[in-house]
Amino acid sequence: MPVIPFLIIFKLFYLGNYPEHQTDIIYFDENWEPVSKKEMVYYTPPPEPAGDKFVCKDYYKSGKLYFEALSTSKTEKKFDGVARFYAENGQLIESAVLNNGIINGEVNSFNENGKIKGKAVYLNNKQLNALMFHYKGDPEGSPDYDTALKTVKEELTVEIIFDGNIKGIRQETYFKDKMVKSYDINGNLIGTARLNEADPNGNVLDYLEQANKPVEGTVVEYLYNPMRVKGITHLKKKKF
Structure with missing residues (x-):
């Protein structure tokens, strides 16, 4: 990054x-x-x-x-x-x-x-961390939602999908901690899910399929324009 x-x-x-x-x-x-x-x-x-x-x-x-x-x-x-x-x-x-x-x-x-x-x-002229925003309609952004990308020492650590207010309805993906947190329209936490620890030494296609997939906890799906909750699913731990 x-x-x-x-x-x-x-x-x-x-x-x-x-x-x-x-x-x-x-x-x-x-x-x-x-x-x-x-x-x-x-x-x-x-x-x-x-x-x-x-x-x-x-x-x-x-x-x-x-x-x-x-x-x-x-x-x-x-x-x-x-x-x-x-x-x-x-x-x-x-x-x-x-x-x-x-x-x-x-x-x-x-x-x-x-x-x-x-x-x-x-x-001392070195960037320690950063948060970069892409809004709906931006060339680098999505047509459906706003995005914020957090980096620490140039490594992408967090992606936030939101709608206008980054403290309101949003979904936060923590890549290092292998976790997704989901929030409702009032900014209240309504779901936390753990992501799969895919084997980086396995088949490339399998790895891409498995990496960063929810495997345990509460998964929230959203609809967009405007962003709103579509459904909530509770997962028990499983392996792909």
Whole structure:
């Protein structure tokens, strides 16, 4: 499972530092390559002093704010505190906590309607865990329900299927613990089932058939659009 590609990662590690003697505005295209003013999509004025730090900002061609952060350096991207990115409509689309150019803390991203897209915790620029959201209608999502995927050190650990409210009706699959938890429309737990421990050394087709199948406990089936309980089945332990 790849690390979520937050904007701050691109800003820190793939774009150059500020010119040492920048006195004029620098213009960029959509790929953040320097261009003429006529061809620009973004522009960056020189960093401005703010106490013992410097205010760094980028703007859209329209003059709307794209990025803002404080830096401990005028020429290097040693952002310090909370860095923020904005959509052209003014909506916050990402925030990140940094310490002297190192990501230490939460990074959150949102779509242009303000819905959370991803959140993660970083320590010394390394992603410890993350939660990534796909909503109904998203190219990567399902047409029937919303999905949240949790990763720990880039390994997928939990999948949550929900409908609008991640604390409401939902089904949570815990891959490491081999468990499924199901909730009703009020967010109350109504079923817990254990998943099968398939033999990874067996036949590939058998393994795919057996892996992550409920074998014991209370199994809840759902209908979608809207998400609702279809049926509840109580299983006794069995082997495939």
